[in-house]
Amino acid sequence: MKPRPAPSHWQPGTCGCDVSSSNSNMAVSGFRRLLVISECVLLKRLCQPAPSRSRHLSISRCGRNGLFSSSSRGASSNDAWGRRLLNTGARLQSSKDKVSVNFINRDGEKLKAEGNLGDSLLDVVVHNNLDIDGFGACEGTLACSTCHLIFEEPIYKKLDDITDEEMDMLDLAYGLSETSRLGCQICLKKWMDGMTVEVPSDVADARETKDIDSGS
Amino acid sequence: MIRQHAQPRSGLTLPVTARFVCSQLRVFSALSDEKKALLQEGPDLQEFINGGLSDKKSWEEYRGNLKRQKGERLRLPPWLKTEIPLGKNYNKLKNTLRNLNLHTVCEEARCPNIGECWGGGEKGTATATIMLMGDTCTRGCRFCSVKTSRNPPPLDPDEPFNTANAIAEWNLDYVVLTSVDRDDLPDGGAKHFAATVSHLKERHSKIIVECLTPDFRGDLKAVETVAVSGLDVYAHNVETVRELQRTVRDPRARFDQSLRVLKHAKEVKPSLLSKTSIMLGLGETDSQVYATLKELREAGVDCVTLGQYMQPTKRHLKVDEYITPEKFKYWENVGNELGFLYTASGPLVRSSYKAGEFFLKKILRERTAEKN
Numbered sequence: 001m002k003p004r005p006a007p008s009h010w011q012p013g014t015c016g017c018d019v020s021s022s023n024s025n026m027a028v029s030g031f032r033r034l035l036v037i038s039e040c041v042l043l044k045r046l047c048q049p050a051p052s053r054s055r056h057l058s059i060s061r062c063g064r065n066g067l068f069s070s071s072s073r074g075a076s077s078n079d080a081w082g083r084r085l086l087n088t089g090a091r092l093q094s095s096k097d098k099v100s101v102n103f104i105n106r107d108g109e110k111l112k113a114e115g116n117l118g119d120s121l122l123d124v125v126v127h128n129n130l131d132i133d134g135f136g137a138c139e140g141t142l143a144c145s146t147c148h149l150i151f152e153e154p155i156y157k158k159l160d161d162i163t164d165e166e167m168d169m170l171d172l173a174y175g176l177s178e179t180s181r182l183g184c185q186i187c188l189k190k191w192m193d194g195m196t197v198e199v200p201s202d203v204a205d206a207r208e209t210k211d212i213d214s215g216s
Numbered sequence: 217m218i219r220q221h222a223q224p225r226s227g228l229t230l231p232v233t234a235r236f237v238c239s240q241l242r243v244f245s246a247l248s249d250e251k252k253a254l255l256q257e258g259p260d261l262q263e264f265i266n267g268g269l270s271d272k273k274s275w276e277e278y279r280g281n282l283k284r285q286k287g288e289r290l291r292l293p294p295w296l297k298t299e300i301p302l303g304k305n306y307n308k309l310k311n312t313l314r315n316l317n318l319h320t321v322c323e324e325a326r327c328p329n330i331g332e333c334w335g336g337g338e339k340g341t342a343t344a345t346i347m348l349m350g351d352t353c354t355r356g357c358r359f360c361s362v363k364t365s366r367n368p369p370p371l372d373p374d375e376p377f378n379t380a381n382a383i384a385e386w387n388l389d390y391v392v393l394t395s396v397d398r399d400d401l402p403d404g405g406a407k408h409f410a411a412t413v414s415h416l417k418e419r420h421s422k423i424i425v426e427c428l429t430p431d432f433r434g435d436l437k438a439v440e441t442v443a444v445s446g447l448d449v450y451a452h453n454v455e456t457v458r459e460l461q462r463t464v465r466d467p468r469a470r471f472d473q474s475l476r477v478l479k480h481a482k483e484v485k486p487s488l489l490s491k492t493s494i495m496l497g498l499g500e501t502d503s504q505v506y507a508t509l510k511e512l513r514e515a516g517v518d519c520v521t522l523g524q525y526m527q528p529t530k531r532h533l534k535v536d537e538y539i540t541p542e543k544f545k546y547w548e549n550v551g552n553e554l555g556f557l558y559t560a561s562g563p564l565v566r567s568s569y570k571a572g573e574f575f576l577k578k579i580l581r582e583r584t585a586e587k588n
């Protein structure tokens with residue numbers, strides 16, 4: 001079973017040194033500068049040893065960007081490092097790693113939610129308190145099929161390969177389609193921003209359930 | 217841009233920097249005026265720990281919404297509010313369980329009756345429903361908050377022995393054993409279950425044992441293993457009406473499979489009493505409930521319990537309707553009319569809730585009837 005994604009508060013930094021430009025509050029950016037200054041001093045000392053040590057830190061299933069992707073500004077390696085590590089602090093307030101997902105609920109209602117890069121779709125539903133009944137009963141351990149979601153064809157094709165365990169559980173899901181996956185195994189990536197997923201209905205009608213039961 | 221400000225400007229002196237920092241911090245720590253007003257005039261601590269449960273007479277006056285509308289989450293009606301579990305018995309039980317590494321469904325499934333059962337009823341006999349084979353199930357049903365995993369930890373070989381010891385220590389006359397689903401084991405854990413029952417009966421032959429078993433994926437051999445182990449009451453819950461099985465339970469569980477389990481237990485050992493349980497409030501209709509009860513009676517099930525479904529966590533199904541205590545009484549009458557040996561029906565009734573008292577009372581009643 002693939003490891004669950006790392007908690008969303010730990011995010012490997014991405015390349016780029018821009019502080020979020022949406023933040024126009026001088027006081028806040030001033031404070032952040034101060035935070036940045038103090039962190040820079042501390043981290044410059046920590047950064048002395050070889051870069052390879054920090055690569056172990058990004059073990060998320062979903063986070064592929066290493067902390068130390070190459071800088072396009074050609075700064076010295078230590079400086080660039082320090083700045084990028086600081087970025088994680090600054091980035092807690094930046095909106096660059098948020099991915100928005102649209103859910104079409106069972107009754108047709110459209111729900112919009114945001115998640116961090118690396119969050120699973122189950123995390124998105126739970127953290128945003130979306131009104132999807134009985135979603136994620138097994139807490140993402142591949143032991144139920146309640147997080148069953150239907151994706152659009154082009155998105156479905158780009159998703160990571162399905163594991164055998166996920167397939168086993170997905171087979172039990174009601175209303176299985178060609179583009180179905182379990183939400184707890186799909187982690188947010190940047191290209192998923194704005195995608196729409198459908199929550200399939202759990203039971204069509206009483207008559208249909210009876211047929212399933214008598215066939216078993 | 218961070219890069220430009222990464223180095224402190226040469227003009228900044230320490231006092232200026234410090235003042236700057238403090239002013240920024242103050243911005244974050246000060247409350248708005250309206251929040252301050254709310255703290256002064258709003259509710260104080262006493263209103264949150266009021267401790268008093270509503271009087272039974274006021275239940276009829278409750279006018280809150282009982283049937284869920286779209287997008288709503290129903291408030292808990294007064295007849296479902298319980299005391300916070302406290303007390304000597306409660307703590308003693310908890311310690312015994314932890315020391316012997318035992319789990320209870322009372323804790324894992326967040327039963328509202330935990331304070332009452334563990335504290336000891338009117339007769340002072342505390343009871344707990346021990347959950348065998350660990351606290352992690354291999355199925356994720358949408359009404360149950362027991363932890364789920366694909367590969368739960370292996371069985372504890374000392375568990376049958378420890379359970380028997382713990383129960384003997386509590387000096388109970390009726391005990392209920394239950395377990396999680398263990399689809400990862402070849403026999404579903406049936407032998408482990410049976411071993412616990414036989415150990416218990418060895419140590420304490422007079423005790424009445426009720427077992428609330430899984431469906432073992434329909435494996436009737438496993439059902440037989442448990443049924444002949446010496447227990448007195450064989451229980452297996454169908455949980456809900458036939459029409460809602462797929463929505464409420466794990467897809468590996470089915471109504472007919474559960475019925476077969478109950479039937480088979482009685483076939484293998486006719487002197488057994490069979491028992492099942494249904495949750496109300498998940499969106500079933502009255503006719504569906506009646507049809508289910510009828511089917512259960514026709515399958516030879518002796519006892520049935522009906523309780524109110526309560527949503528354990530936000531990942532589980534919302535309560536569709538809160539059934540009134542009067543309606544539960546109605547179902548109790550229906551059950552008695554249909555011919556069940558006993559029907560326990562009430563909002564807080566659970567499969568093993570006060571199981572002992574009912575059973576014993578029933579037996580005593582029968583014995584006095586025989587004498588007369």
